[in-house]
Amino acid sequence: MEKVNIIIIGAGAVGLSIAAELSHSHKDIVVVERNPSFGQETSSRNSEVIHAGIYYPKDSLKLNTCLEGKTLLYEFCARNNIPHNRIGKLIIAIDKNEVKDLEELFLRGRENGVDDLTLIPKARIKNMEPGINAEAAIYSPSTGIFDTHSFMKCLASSFGKNGGQIAYNTEAAGIAKTDSGYEVTVTDSQKDSFTLNSNVVINCAGLDSDKVAAFVGLKKTEYKLKYCKGDYFRLSVAKEANIKHLIYPVPKEDRGGLGIHLTLDLAGSIRMGPDDEYVEKIEYKIDPLKAKLFYESVKTFLPFIKLSDISPDTSGIRPKLQGEGEGFRDFIIRHEDASGFPGFINLIGIESPGLTASLSIAKMVAKKWGHSF
Numbered sequence: 001m002e003k004v005n006i007i008i009i010g011a012g013a014v015g016l017s018i019a020a021e022l023s024h025s026h027k028d029i030v031v032v033e034r035n036p037s038f039g040q041e042t043s044s045r046n047s048e049v050i051h052a053g054i055y056y057p058k059d060s061l062k063l064n065t066c067l068e069g070k071t072l073l074y075e076f077c078a079r080n081n082i083p084h085n086r087i088g089k090l091i092i093a094i095d096k097n098e099v100k101d102l103e104e105l106f107l108r109g110r111e112n113g114v115d116d117l118t119l120i121p122k123a124r125i126k127n128m129e130p131g132i133n134a135e136a137a138i139y140s141p142s143t144g145i146f147d148t149h150s151f152m153k154c155l156a157s158s159f160g161k162n163g164g165q166i167a168y169n170t171e172a173a174g175i176a177k178t179d180s181g182y183e184v185t186v187t188d189s190q191k192d193s194f195t196l197n198s199n200v201v202i203n204c205a206g207l208d209s210d211k212v213a214a215f216v217g218l219k220k221t222e223y224k225l226k227y228c229k230g231d232y233f234r235l236s237v238a239k240e241a242n243i244k245h246l247i248y249p250v251p252k253e254d255r256g257g258l259g260i261h262l263t264l265d266l267a268g269s270i271r272m273g274p275d276d277e278y279v280e281k282i283e284y285k286i287d288p289l290k291a292k293l294f295y296e297s298v299k300t301f302l303p304f305i306k307l308s309d310i311s312p313d314t315s316g317i318r319p320k321l322q323g324e325g326e327g328f329r330d331f332i333i334r335h336e337d338a339s340g341f342p343g344f345i346n347l348i349g350i351e352s353p354g355l356t357a358s359l360s361i362a363k364m365v366a367k368k369w370g371h372s373f
Helices: 013-022 061-079 096-113 121-129 148-159 206-215 237-242 289-300 352-371
Strands: 002-009 028-032 089-093 118-121 134-139 144-146 163-169 171-178 180-186 193-203 226-235 248-249 260-266 270-273 277-279 311-319 332-335 344-348
Touching: 002 013, 002 180, 013 148, 013 344, 013 352, 028 193, 061 144, 061 148, 061 171, 061 352, 089 096, 096 134, 096 311, 118 121, 121 134, 134 237, 144 148, 148 163, 171 193, 171 206, 206 311, 206 344, 226 289, 270 289, 270 311, 289 311, 332 352, 344 352
Parallel strands: 002 028, 002 193, 028 163, 089 248, 193 344
Antiparallel strands: 089 134, 118 134, 171 180, 180 193, 226 270, 226 277, 226 311, 248 260, 260 270, 332 344
């Protein structure tokens, strides 16, 4: 049985960020990843947006890690030549009925410490985005986009240079507490099983993080994940020149996400989405008939769009702790020593803004618990 110091389960953005951070001061770290490469699930099936920190409740982990993570991420991208663009975002009130909600969101954002926000009138929106119909908007200049693949590749490379190992095509299948740590049973691509003995286990398993927690005996109701699927449709190349910023609707409390919005990638292509649909299983197929729903959702503020301009693109699954119609749930980032599992750290429900927050989350884990590893 191979003995290591730290096992991290999951090579998404958060798992790799923690691995890279810990590898500066710790040796014998192994990342276990069931897919053939890093970031194949939630970390690569998203809008690639660097969030500003507008939406989240005061003093929540989502807010605090987003605010710090945003700064860290821009610095990381600049330092490592990772493509990114501080493109800016408009959150729009489509009609006068939404203006009050927009103003309340603006105040929340300012109270959250996002001090570069401005509330802009219809005339200025027309100057910034002539093709958009809106009564008012919040302008967030610190919202941006970045190349998530290059980001994760850089983290994996840094981790490897510091002596860390990533075991791809290797899935955690069981965890047993021992006197000296944890025995982690894994299976490879041939379904052969073997066991690793580790002092510390860090659960960054994303969509399966609740199941991994249950392996060790932590079958808490509050850890149960709900899958919220989000589909994306792409706007035709002929219409791309009409949009220069990220365009978001005013969020609604009963949505599983922020509503269907427009995001640009670094090549200037535009995607619409994601929508939000709670599902029972992980499946990424897109129903092309949904195009009409997307069209109906955005045509009120995109008068130039036609149904024929929209085509299916990709989809992703959010690992949510709150179910449909339920209230806010924060990230779970917890050392389980109080539950009788010292050295076992859970990260559960790491959805948006988890990508933006990933470097901050890594620093938090290293600062709070790294000294005891």
